[in-house]
Amino acid sequence: MASGIKDKVAILGMGCSKFGERWDAGSPELMKEAFEEALADAGIERRQIEAAWFGCWGDGINVGNSSIPAAMALRLEGIPVSRVENMCATGTEALRGAAYAVASGAVDIALAIGSEKLKDTGFGGLPPPFKGTFNDMWMPMGSAPAGFAQLAPYYRAKYGTSKEDLKKAISHISWKSHQNGQYSPKAHFQKAVSMETIMNAPMISDPLGLFDCSGVSDGSACAIVTTPEIARAMGKTDLVTIKALQLSTSSGRETQTSDWDGSYVANTRNAAARAYKEAGIDDPKTQVSLSEVHDCFSITELVTMEDLGFSDDGRAVFDILDGRYDRDGAMPCQIDGGLKCFGHPIGASGLRMAYEVYNQLLGRAGERQLASPSLGLTHNLGGVPYQGVAAISILGLH
Amino acid sequence: MAEFGISAFGAYVPRLRIDRALIADAHAWAAPSLRGAARGARAFTSWDEDAITMAVEAARDAIGPGDATGVTALRLASTNLPYADLQNAAIVARAIGAPAGIASSDAAGSQRAGTSALLQALKGGERALVIGSDNPFARPASAQELSFGAGAAAFLVSDERVAARLIGSATVTDVFVDHFRAAEAESDYHWEERWVRDEGYAKIVPAAVKAALADAQLAIGDIQHFVMPSYLKGAADAVARKLKFAGTVAGGLEDGVGYAGAAHALLMLAAALETAAPGDRILLVGFGQGADALIFQATDAIAEARPARGVAGSIADALPTDSYLRLLSFYGGIEMEWGMRSEKSAKTPLTEQYRSGYQLEGFNAGRCDACGTLQFPQLQYCVRCQAPAERFAQVPLRDETATVLTSTADWLSYHPAPPLWVGFVEFPGGARVMMEMVDIGKGGIDTGARLRMVYRIKEKDRQRGYNRYFWKSTPIGAA
Numbered sequence: 044m045a046s047g048i049k050d051k052v053a054i055l056g057m058g059c060s061k062f063g064e065r066w067d068a069g070s071p072e073l074m075k076e077a078f079e080e081a082l083a084d085a086g087i088e089r090r091q092i093e094a095a096w097f098g099c100w101g102d103g104i105n106v107g108n109s110s111i112p113a114a115m116a117l118r119l120e121g122i123p124v125s126r127v128e129n130m131c132a133t134g135t136e137a138l139r140g141a142a143y144a145v146a147s148g149a150v151d152i153a154l155a156i157g158s159e160k161l162k163d164t165g166f167g168g169l170p171p172p173f174k175g176t177f178n179d180m181w182m183p184m185g186s187a188p189a190g191f192a193q194l195a196p197y198y199r200a201k202y203g204t205s206k207e208d209l210k211k212a213i214s215h216i217s218w219k220s221h222q223n224g225q226y227s228p229k230a231h232f233q234k235a236v237s238m239e240t241i242m243n244a245p246m247i248s249d250p251l252g253l254f255d256c257s258g259v260s261d262g263s264a265c266a267i268v269t270t271p272e273i274a275r276a277m278g279k280t281d282l283v284t285i286k287a288l289q290l291s292t293s294s295g296r297e298t299q300t301s302d303w304d305g306s307y308v309a310n311t312r313n314a315a316a317r318a319y320k321e322a323g324i325d326d327p328k329t330q331v332s333l334s335e336v337h338d339c340f341s342i343t344e345l346v347t348m349e350d351l352g353f354s355d356d357g358r359a360v361f362d363i364l365d366g367r368y369d370r371d372g373a374m375p376c377q378i379d380g381g382l383k384c385f386g387h388p389i390g391a392s393g394l395r396m397a398y399e400v401y402n403q404l405l406g407r408a409g410e411r412q413l414a415s416p417s418l419g420l421t422h423n424l425g426g427v428p429y430q431g432v433a434a435i436s437i438l439g440l441h
Numbered sequence: 442m443a444e445f446g447i448s449a450f451g452a453y454v455p456r457l458r459i460d461r462a463l464i465a466d467a468h469a470w471a472a473p474s475l476r477g478a479a480r481g482a483r484a485f486t487s488w489d490e491d492a493i494t495m496a497v498e499a500a501r502d503a504i505g506p507g508d509a510t511g512v513t514a515l516r517l518a519s520t521n522l523p524y525a526d527l528q529n530a531a532i533v534a535r536a537i538g539a540p541a542g543i544a545s546s547d548a549a550g551s552q553r554a555g556t557s558a559l560l561q562a563l564k565g566g567e568r569a570l571v572i573g574s575d576n577p578f579a580r581p582a583s584a585q586e587l588s589f590g591a592g593a594a595a596f597l598v599s600d601e602r603v604a605a606r607l608i609g610s611a612t613v614t615d616v617f618v619d620h621f622r623a624a625e626a627e628s629d630y631h632w633e634e635r636w637v638r639d640e641g642y643a644k645i646v647p648a649a650v651k652a653a654l655a656d657a658q659l660a661i662g663d664i665q666h667f668v669m670p671s672y673l674k675g676a677a678d679a680v681a682r683k684l685k686f687a688g689t690v691a692g693g694l695e696d697g698v699g700y701a702g703a704a705h706a707l708l709m710l711a712a713a714l715e716t717a718a719p720g721d722r723i724l725l726v727g728f729g730q731g732a733d734a735l736i737f738q739a740t741d742a743i744a745e746a747r748p749a750r751g752v753a754g755s756i757a758d759a760l761p762t763d764s765y766l767r768l769l770s771f772y773g774g775i776e777m778e779w780g781m782r783s784e785k786s787a788k789t790p791l792t793e794q795y796r797s798g799y800q801l802e803g804f805n806a807g808r809c810d811a812c813g814t815l816q817f818p819q820l821q822y823c824v825r826c827q828a829p830a831e832r833f834a835q836v837p838l839r840d841e842t843a844t845v846l847t848s849t850a851d852w853l854s855y856h857p858a859p860p861l862w863v864g865f866v867e868f869p870g871g872a873r874v875m876m877e878m879v880d881i882g883k884g885g886i887d888t889g890a891r892l893r894m895v896y897r898i899k900e901k902d903r904q905r906g907y908n909r910y911f912w913k914s915t916p917i918g919a920a
Contacts, residue, residue, distance in 0.1 A: 171782055179900075182875060184854055189851035294824070295824045296825070298873065
């Protein structure tokens with residue numbers, strides 16, 4: 044019987060670059076920012092890192108294939124560096140690699156770094172992805188908003204939610220993230236936006252308007268991990284440990300059969316169930332202090348609240364409008380602004396979420412600090428709701 | 442000797458229509474005289490339709506649902522085939538589930554290509570499918586731009602349930618150059634219409650008709666329907682007068698279709714057969730470097746041979762559009778700025794295309810023999826029970842009526858006919874497929890709407906000039 048990852052790995056240090064339209068920086072410069080902050084936080088030298096995982100999604104517009112660009116950028120000399128890519132779950136995937144290396148006892152100290160340079164394309168939004176030689180032969184090439192917007196009609200049909208109520212709830216999600224972004228100095232967007240502006244913004248893919256879509260940003264985030272024993276031996280007193288790291292990937296059931304009703308994301312539910320088990324959580328509604336979830340689009344955050352068990356099925360609209368996930372609510376979500384405002388450099392996002400949870404747990408979140416959080420959850424959703432990969436990490440005080 | 446002739450027929454006209462007045466209005470600054478000829482609506486192909494895709498639709502209308510089993514030859518006639526060296530007919534044959542042993546060939550090079558192909562098949566005695574399919578392009582502000590249209594018609598010739606027998610025929614070959622188009626040219630070069638009418642149609646056609654009547658041992662008075670296509674207005678009436686023909690001169694399908702090149706004679710024949718009574722004799726003429734004249738007689742089986750859609754059904758199934766620039770963009774008349782997203786390479790891996798042809802060409806789903814799950818695409822194992830795909834039965838989805846589970850209008854993705862409509866489609870039997878939806882009207886499309894499958898261009902590789910074809914869905918009877 045597997046014992047899971049719980050409390051086998053501690054975070055020694057973390058770093059995060061300024062996110063945004065970083066016309067001044069490429070991926071190597073962004074990595075440098077995150078890396079130096081993490082090294083200083085961990086209180087170690089570069090040479091103490093024994094293995095590294097580098098996450099980046101778009102090799103066509105970024106630094107290219109393999110781990111070499113990261114090893115070159117950070118001068119990681121002679122150690123094993125792996126490059127991982129798992130769509131928007133890439134950052135968490137990098138953390139998983141480093142954590143598993145430490146948990147296995149293969150190394151004492153490992154690095155996870157995610158980085159994405161999205162603003163070298165010459166246009167707004169993401170470049171159209173290559174779906175594989177076979178899929179390109181038949182699968183329609185829809186954009187990300189088009190894929191996620193399809194959650195809305197299914198959700199409304201299942202719960203009898205009116206178009207107006209759903210629009211109000213998803214607008215509240217974006218409003219809340221903009222409120223939070225004001226207090227995140229590294230966020231891409233740091234300006235509050237009124238509900239009226241959000242609700243009347245130009246339509247991107249019905250019902251998603253401009254403010255229902257996350258930012259397309261450049262950025263990098265980084266974690267250095269070790270065992271709790273080594274961390275304590277190195278003089279760390281307040282320890283954040285990994286309680287769970289779980290992933291779930293689509294096998295085609297949602298897209299090819301009538302099993303899935305379209306109102307939820309099966310991968311998130313699968314990953315959440317395993318993560319709660321691994322972390323020993325039986326009532327996420329009361330036990331999880333805060334969450335950073337994959338709000339690539341506002342509608343995604345809405346269904347994610349149900350998929351994670353934070354809201355009962357069909358109740359997210361009401362919980363959101365009641366302020367349950369606002370900064371002063373019972374379960375603050377996206378306290379740093381989320382993908383919506385902090386930004387979404389794909390390969391870095393999972394680590395950026397962990398960075399916020401880590402700082403919140405250690406009481407270092409400045410103006411946006413929550414009162415004594417003990418357990419935080421991060422959630423990524425790669426691909427589209429019906430064909431993708433969900434990654435969940437749960438971090439807590441040791 | 443067993444009777445041999447037309448056993449089944451079908452037609453397709455692109456659903457997109459535009460009022461000719463809109464075209465004329467767009468050119469009024471330079472060619473105000475066009476307004477005089479601008480009556481009715483013409484059909485035009487969407488960006489993802491061509492002679493191949495229209496041929497598939499016409500063939501399906503002719504043979505009905507299911508694989509084209511038992512057809513031993515397929516001939517595709519057009520002067521606008523997408524490929525110069527890649528047999529277009531073979532692509533059509535695979536899409537309609539024709540057997541591997543079918544003899545397929547392209548017929549091209551003349552406005553007479555459709556009638557010549559049909560005549561050869563009728564004389565050949567094989568169970569053959571003859572398809573005329575064309576979407577001629579005319580330069581902006583030309584008279585042809587107004588008169589041209591697009592469409593396809595298909596005829597199954599065999600010795601079973603013959604609905605129209607060929608009772609006489611003749612061909613005259615003459616290098617009368619009313620117009621021409623060089624192999625690499627985009628549009629035709631036309632000579633003076635009066636000369637074409639008086640010296641061409643009025644003299645060459647009667648010679649062919651006379652020979653065909655002699656072949657059939659008939660006189661012109663024995664003919665009930667005169668079917669002669671022409672891009673020249675009034676040409677058929679003028680020839681009929683010259684022939685002293687007193688029966689019905691078939692209309693030129695000007696409203697709703699427009700002159701569809703090498704397919705037009707066959708479209709007009711299909712339209713005539715849709716209303717012909719048993720015993721009616723139909724004289725069909727194809728003109729171009731001479732003329733073909735074919736005399737048919739409808740049999741008692743004509744009523745059962747009428748297709749589900751046909752020409753009349755195709756004309757009725759119109760999707761009116763209101764922008765001349767849309768037509769121009771679809772026909773390559775203007776180069777639009779589509780943004781950087783359109784720069785993505787559309788190179789087709791021909792190796793992959795060949796490997797996956799068994800499921801992509803005819804839109805075959807797999808039915809798992811272990812759990813019965815119907816699924817597309819067919820991957821290595823059953824999506825539900827993980828049984829190996831070697832045990833899947835092949836089930837074509839192309840003739841099924843599916844329903845919209847969800848749909849989105851995507852304005853962000855590059856698409857030559859924005860927005861891209863995409864969503865989940867559900868088939869009887871439980872298969873769910875993410876599909877593109879085409880020919881969507883202004884009202885959009887709702888969950889639960891009924892869809893039929895159409896063979897279309899999935900992606901155009903503009904850099905290399907290669908089209909990738911696949912099936913899309915379109916609302917049934919929406920406008």
